Amino acid sequence: MPQELFDQVEICLKEQLPFALYRKPNNAELIGIFQSNDEVHYVKDFTETGFVFAPFNLNDNAILLKMDVVIKALYEQSEINDLNQNVSVAYNEIEKLRYLNLVSSAIKTIDKGDFNKVVLSRKIEVEFKEDVLEVYQHLLNTYKKAFCYFWYHPKIGSWMGATPEILVKRKGSQFSTMSLAGTQNSQKSEMPKWSKKELDEQQLVTDYILNALKEKTVSLKSSERESVRAGQLWHLRTEIKGTFSPNNFGTVLKALHPTPAVCGTPLASAKEFILNNEMYDRSFYTGFLGELNIQEEVSRNRNRKNQENSAYRSVAKTSELFVNLRCMQLLKDKAAIYVGGGITKDSNPESEWEETTLKSMTMLRVLSGN
Numbered sequence: 001m002p003q004e005l006f007d008q009v010e011i012c013l014k015e016q017l018p019f020a021l022y023r024k025p026n027n028a029e030l031i032g033i034f035q036s037n038d039e040v041h042y043v044k045d046f047t048e049t050g051f052v053f054a055p056f057n058l059n060d061n062a063i064l065l066k067m068d069v070v071i072k073a074l075y076e077q078s079e080i081n082d083l084n085q086n087v088s089v090a091y092n093e094i095e096k097l098r099y100l101n102l103v104s105s106a107i108k109t110i111d112k113g114d115f116n117k118v119v120l121s122r123k124i125e126v127e128f129k130e131d132v133l134e135v136y137q138h139l140l141n142t143y144k145k146a147f148c149y150f151w152y153h154p155k156i157g158s159w160m161g162a163t164p165e166i167l168v169k170r171k172g173s174q175f176s177t178m179s180l181a182g183t184q185n186s187q188k189s190e191m192p193k194w195s196k197k198e199l200d201e202q203q204l205v206t207d208y209i210l211n212a213l214k215e216k217t218v219s220l221k222s223s224e225r226e227s228v229r230a231g232q233l234w235h236l237r238t239e240i241k242g243t244f245s246p247n248n249f250g251t252v253l254k255a256l257h258p259t260p261a262v263c264g265t266p267l268a269s270a271k272e273f274i275l276n277n278e279m280y281d282r283s284f285y286t287g288f289l290g291e292l293n294i295q296e297e298v299s300r301n302r303n304r305k306n307q308e309n310s311a312y313r314s315v316a317k318t319s320e321l322f323v324n325l326r327c328m329q330l331l332k333d334k335a336a337i338y339v340g341g342g343i344t345k346d347s348n349p350e351s352e353w354e355e356t357t358l359k360s361m362t363m364l365r366v367l368s369g370n
């Protein structure tokens, strides 16, 4: 256990000072960034440096934690927790009916032609009395391939999650993003067989991203679609890479968020449906978080002409931002788990309910210590 880092977190919780503790996907390093006072800083145009925590609705402000102290430590995975352990919450008939009606009403609106896809979600509250750092360690031990974070600000709240989705990574003027959609339980088969509904749903996301970035970038290309695992779930993913003109990162970011993996297409009508019909505040769920514009030394291309005498290293701004999925908000004696799924004309309300139940297990499993 990285004692110094965890001690610092304990102090901040006691003294009510903001921090973000995180581990990047497939990485052994745990990073803690600590702000020395409890001021709330807001992002203005994404040229700032720090750790950003942005809500789904960017009309509400994105929070920026200042990196006053940064502590990095190796996190030795003491145990690897079992992903196939089944966990569940008490069956709630009223909540189920409400969600089935919401999905049916979205399908009707799609049939009317208002939009092609909308991502609907719900919040599940469960009792929570455990030690937060213990829960965070369960998370680290269970989801090696995810971005595992614990974020705290005394004036905003406390969040934890293990997200599989990169919103955008940038190094200088190069960036990469992904189109992620379609969900299957990994227990069912080794490699998933995708239905037309799932393939179409993911293609909508890819097409949307390529289209949204076309005018805002200098170059753009997408990879072959592949099946990827996130905990006990499978998703479909396409990687998209490109370059943007200098100082245009904020434009790229705003063109990407919210992607149809968390909102829908066309964006405006899907967002309006969500805000008018979900009947709860998503807050930071389906927003994004991570390192914003960190100065990093990068190696330059040795093959370029006329570089014999110049140093092969230069400094570039890097950002690594993740979509806030498979997450929960930690309240006084309960945890609120946020889950959702993409609805298209071919969706079945009952299956959509099951998909959100399945997704809730990502956080339930760490709360129960399994």
Ligand SMILES: C=C(O[C@H]1C=CC=C(C(=O)O)[C@@H]1O)C(=O)O
Binding pocket: 119, 121, 165, 180, 181, 182, 183, 235, 260, 261, 262, 325, 326, 338, 339, 340, 341, 342, 343, 359
């Ligand atoms: C909105 C969520 O997942 C998104 C990301 C991957 C797959 C999704 C799906 O299959 O619908 C969702 O678009 C969530 O996990 O709460």
